[in-house]
Amino acid sequence: MASQADPHLKEGAHGPTARPGSGDFERDVHAVARLIPKGRVTSYGAIARYLGAARASRMVGWAMNRALEAHPDAAAVPAHRVVNRLGLLSGRMHFPTPTTMAERLESEGVKVDGDRVVDFTERFWDPNTEL
């Protein structure tokens, strides 16, 4: 089954899961997003890089959008924990309300000032180094 929280992503040495053009990209993005610890955040680019597609950060945002539309509740995929490289909540407009993203983060202990994550550097969780 190799699904849930066990994406043997990274390169396709023996199991090409994130091969470009395979359509598995979205699924892999969701898998990584589910691994983001509560109270931490990561970026589109970090996830893309972890999947071996460093230039596909836009697709990560696209995948988050899809996940959110399918499950507006944060249960399935914690889309609110994915921000841009500057710590800005660039995807806030795609949540039920423009403030939902910030509210969900604050409810996990992540402080948000305006549209930016406070202490972004400390809160940052990089799948490339921590996974």
Next chain:
DNA sequence: ACCCTGACCCAGG
């Protein structure tokens, strides 16, 4: 079948 756009990011001028 072509063209455009997107919750991004980096390099170049």
Next chain:
DNA sequence: ACCTGGGCCAGGG
């Protein structure tokens, strides 16, 4: 320091 363009994958008109 600001602006521009290319690249990535997928979906919509």
